[in-house]
Each structure stands twice: as structure tokens, then as C-alpha cells.
Amino acid sequence: MKFSSHKIYHHYGKSLYAASLFFPKNVRVACHALYSFIKIADHAIAPFQNDLQKASEVLDLWKIEWQKAFDSGMAKDKQLNKIAVVFHQYEIPYNETVTFLESLLADISTSEYKNYQDLEMYMMSSSSIICIMMARLIGINSGNRYPKDEITWQPLLKAAQILGITFHMTSFLRDIKEDVCIRNKIYLPQTELETYGVTKEMLIVGKVTPEFTDLMKFQIERIRLFYAESEKSLVLVHPSCQRALKIIMRVYEDVINKIEKSNYDVFSKKPKTRIWEKMMLAFKLARPH
Numbered sequence: 001m002k003f004s005s006h007k008i009y010h011h012y013g014k015s016l017y018a019a020s021l022f023f024p025k026n027v028r029v030a031c032h033a034l035y036s037f038i039k040i041a042d043h044a045i046a047p048f049q050n051d052l053q054k055a056s057e058v059l060d061l062w063k064i065e066w067q068k069a070f071d072s073g074m075a076k077d078k079q080l081n082k083i084a085v086v087f088h089q090y091e092i093p094y095n096e097t098v099t100f101l102e103s104l105l106a107d108i109s110t111s112e113y114k115n116y117q118d119l120e121m122y123m124m125s126s127s128s129i130i131c132i133m134m135a136r137l138i139g140i141n142s143g144n145r146y147p148k149d150e151i152t153w154q155p156l157l158k159a160a161q162i163l164g165i166t167f168h169m170t171s172f173l174r175d176i177k178e179d180v181c182i183r184n185k186i187y188l189p190q191t192e193l194e195t196y197g198v199t200k201e202m203l204i205v206g207k208v209t210p211e212f213t214d215l216m217k218f219q220i221e222r223i224r225l226f227y228a229e230s231e232k233s234l235v236l237v238h239p240s241c242q243r244a245l246k247i248i249m250r251v252y253e254d255v256i257n258k259i260e261k262s263n264y265d266v267f268s269k270k271p272k273t274r275i276w277e278k279m280m281l282a283f284k285l286a287r288p289h
Contacts, residue, residue: 128164
């Protein structure tokens with residue numbers, strides 16, 4: 001099945017797209033469909049980031065179309081019908097797609113998180129559920145790549161949940177300036193900001209203070225533990241996809257490295273891996289050992 005959705009995937013997820021080139025073709029196409037689902041839904045409510053009621057109304061209508069696509073393949077949007085075919089092929093549960101859609105509204109309705117537990121609940125419904133769905137596309141490292149019972153899936157799905165949190169936390173650090181100054185959002189837990197003496201006003205000013213540096217060191221230490229755990233879990237992934245996932249992890253981890261090298265200055269220049277760096281890293285890790 002051919003997908004125009006790969007254009008959406010390429011434009012909005014360059015890191016994932018670069019890595020997906022090293023997936024087997026069937027998984028690559030399926031990943032394009034998954035990412036297109038994510039971005040089509042996100043774009044439906046993007047104009048209403050400051051109007052929760054309108055965003056909810058628009059998403060409710062979109063969910064009706066998505067359910068039609070999922071249940072019968074009879075949605076008006078042919079792209080959704082194609083995506084639904086892929087989701088059925090890999091047995092992605094409908095409730096997982098709904099969990100993600102609801103996280104879009106949760107993000108609009110919340111501008112800050114009291115503690116890490118609250119933030120983790122949001123990430124588990126957003127980035128973690130995305131990684132769980134991707135895990136179902138990739139398959140497990142066993143004789144039966146796509147088992148029918150959920151118990152067999154659980155170790156990989158748990159690992160995917162942690163990987164999603166890892167990626168999301170990395171993005172939060174990278175996007176601190178954009179989130180607080182443009183979107184009026186702070187994803188770092190309020191209890192942790194208070195512990196290190198960092199205020200919203202300090203983030204808006206955008207100055208790297210000793211307090212902010214200590215806060216960032218704490219955040220990065222936790223994230224690196226997540227990366228280490230995710231690295232160990234790669235053996236759970238089907239062998240044909242392990243290198244591609246390793247590429248994705250390295251690209252995201254490189255953001256953390258850049259933050260450290262900049263002495264935690266995420267204000268004057270956004271820490272990100274340039275496209276040529278991503279491709280060099282991808283080809284380096286993709287070479288046979």
C-alpha cells in the first residue's frame with residue numbers, strides 16, 4: 001500500500017524519518033502511517049490552542065471520522081481509511097489511539113504540572129502510547145514476532161513506555177524557552193523548580209543561573225538513567241529494527257549532550273541535532289560491525 005503520509009512523517013519528524021529509513025520496508029511504511037495519524041490529529045486542533053472548548057468540539061468531530069475509518073474504512077478522509085488498514089494489520093487497539101487523542105486536549109488544558117507524577121501521567125498518555133503503538137509495528141524478538149496475547153507483549157510495551165518518557169523529557173529540556181515564552185507552558189514539575197529555586201520569571205528572562213544549572217543537571221541525570229534502561233531493552237525488539245531504534249535514541253541523546261556542552265544554555269540557541277549530523281549518525285550506526 002502506498003502512502004502519501006510519508007510526506008507528513010518526513011516534514012514533522014525528521015529524526016524519526018532518518019532512522020526509519022533503516023527499518024524493513026513494511027515497518028517503515030507502517031511507521032509513516034502512525035506518524036501521519038499523530039500529526040493529522042494534532043493539526044486538526046492546532047488553531048485552537050487557546051480555546052479548550054473549541055478544540056474539544058473539533059477533536060470530537062475528528063474522532064467520529066477516525067472511528068468510521070477504524071470500524072468500516074468508510075471515513076470521508078481517505079488517508080484515515082488507509083491508516084486504519086495499517087492499524088488493523090498490526091492489531092493496534094482502538095483504545096490506544098483514543099488515549100493519544102485525549103492527551104492532545106490534556107496538553108491544551110494544562111499549563112504546568114505540580115509534580116513529576118502528574119507530568120508522568122501526561123507523558124504516558126502521549127509519548128509513551130506513541131512508542132507502544134510503534135512497538136506493535138516493530139514486533140518482539142522471538143519466534144513469533146507478532147504474538148496474539150498481551151502477556152507476551154508486556155516486556156516490550158513496558159520498555160516502549162519508558163522510551164516515550166525519555167524522548168518527551170528530552171524535548172521538554174530542549175524546548176524550555178519556546179514553551180514558556182510562546183506557549184505559556186512549563187513542563188518541568190513545579191515541586192522540582194521550587195526545590196532548586198527556579199521561578200517562571202527566571203525562565204522567561206532566559207538567564208543561566210546557578211539555580212537553573214543545578215535544576216538542569218538533575219533533569220539530565222534522570223533522563224540518562226532512562227536512556228540506559230532503554231538501551232538494555234533493545235534486545236526485546238525484533239533484530240531487524242534494533243539498529244533503527246538505536247539511531248533514534250542516539251539522535252535524541254545527542255540533544256542532551258549539546259545541552260551539557262553549552263553549559264545548559266537552552267535560551268540563546270535551541271539545542272538540536274542538525275539534519276546532516278542525524279544522517280551521519282544514522283549511517284554510522286547502520287554500518288555492519
